[in-house]
Structures are given as structure tokens and as C-alpha cells.
Amino acid sequence: xxxxxQSPDSLAVxxxxxxxxxxxxxxxxxxxxxxxxxxxxxxxxxxQPPKLLFYWASSRESGVPDRxxxxxxxxxxxxxxxxLQAEDVAVYYCQQYYSMPWxxxxxxxxxxx
Amino acid sequence: EVQLVESGGGLxxxxxxxxxxxxASGFIFNDYWMHWVRQVPGKGLVWVSRIDTDGSxxxxxxxxxxxxxxxxxxxxxTLYLQMNSLRAEDTALYYCARxxxxxxxxxxxxxxxTTVTVxx
Numbered sequence: 037x038x039x040x041x042q043s044p045d046s047l048a049v050x051x052x053x054x055x056x057x058x059x060x061x062x063x064x065x066x067x068x069x070x071x072x073x074x075x076x077x078x079x080x081x082x083x084q085p086p087k088l089l090f091y092w093a094s095s096r097e098s099g100v101p102d103r104x105x106x107x108x109x110x111x112x113x114x115x116x117x118x119x120l121q122a123e124d125v126a127v128y129y130c131q132q133y134y135s136m137p138w139x140x141x142x143x144x145x146x147x148x149x
Numbered sequence: 150e151v152q153l154v155e156s157g158g159g160l161x162x163x164x165x166x167x168x169x170x171x172x173a174s175g176f177i178f179n180d181y182w183m184h185w186v187r188q189v190p191g192k193g194l195v196w197v198s199r200i201d202t203d204g205s206x207x208x209x210x211x212x213x214x215x216x217x218x219x220x221x222x223x224x225x226x227t228l229y230l231q232m233n234s235l236r237a238e239d240t241a242l243y244y245c246a247r248x249x250x251x252x253x254x255x256x257x258x259x260x261x262x263t264t265v266t267v268x269x
Contacts, residue, residue: 076249
């Protein structure tokens, strides 16, 4: 199974500042036939189901604010919130869909400093 | 409105069975793969199972293989998860989710979940 490791486990960022979450896969998730990375990012707020933010590592889901960006390739990926807003407080998960079983990172909790 | 609504959770003794349902609306159900994902409160997300559009292809996490069966009724726009030989470690909130076609793996629509508690 592909192991997804996120860092840090939690971070506290001041409103308006940048938040960066890293995700590392134990093997590449780059799908050669289409040269796309099989990596998704989700946001989960307390008491809510996860919400898809990005797929193919950097394709933003409709309705996701552009202060969110996804980047990376191969085994190393980053989710960036350029200017943190109060409503961004949540746990963020990466997930690989390169090979079954699909696996998630352990989550990164983002809080306001 | 695109929506998924899970039901069927509850309290069951170890070794018992439950069948979860997920009613889909607002989209063409039989165009999409579907997934089950579970989450222990306060913990992370764990993918459980997926089924392709016509039900001919299914995949399971090792932890549930041989005990859980995913199925769908496209005429009823409903996804199911038959859970047998339940264990305490199966206790979780179970979500159904729609695959974000054509990624075949990311999930763009989620229900609110149904809680399964396995305890004597």
C-alpha cells in the first residue's frame, strides 16, 4: 500500500498569513499515460464531511477560493493557503488514487494563531 | 441539488451484521463509480470500498475484505454496504462518496455519514 505522510500534524497561522501543508507518498503517484499526479486534497471542518479541494494535485474543484493552491509531483506535494481566513480552520487531508487501496494522509489541523 | 444520504447505521454486537444504504439524487447515478469511506471520531479518513458504474467491479480494503460487500441498485439510485462479522474496530462514521469521474479515485460529493457502533 502507498503510505501518505503529511507534515506538520498541526499548525497555527495568523489571519492573513500563509499556511503550507506537505504531503509525501511512499512511492510515485504520477500516472504516466496522462502525466498527471493521482493526488487529491480535502478540507474537513468539524461536524462536516470532507470537501474536495483539488484533484490531479493542482486542479482546483469548482467553488474553491483561489487563495488555495495545490502543487507538487511524483512523491512530494503541497497545499498552500496564501492568506488564511477564519473559515479555513479545518483538518486537511491528502489522498492518493494511483493504486488501490486508495490511502489518505493522517491529516493536518489548521488553526488560527 | 446533488446529494447523498446515508442510513442504516446503529448499534450491533460483535459478529453481527448491518446493511448501510446511500440514496443518491441530483445526478445520473449510474454514470459514476461510488465509494465508502469511514472515520473513527477524532481520527483520519480510511477508504473502505468502491464499486464501478454497473456493479461489475468492486474493490475492498484488506481490513474488510471477505466481510463487507458493496453493491448498487441503479434503478433505485442507491448504494449499499453489507457488513458481516462486525468487529469493534469497525466502529466508525461511514460516508458514501461519489467518484469525481474521470479521476477514478478522488471523491467530489460526500454524504453526512451514518454511525456504526460495534459493541456488546
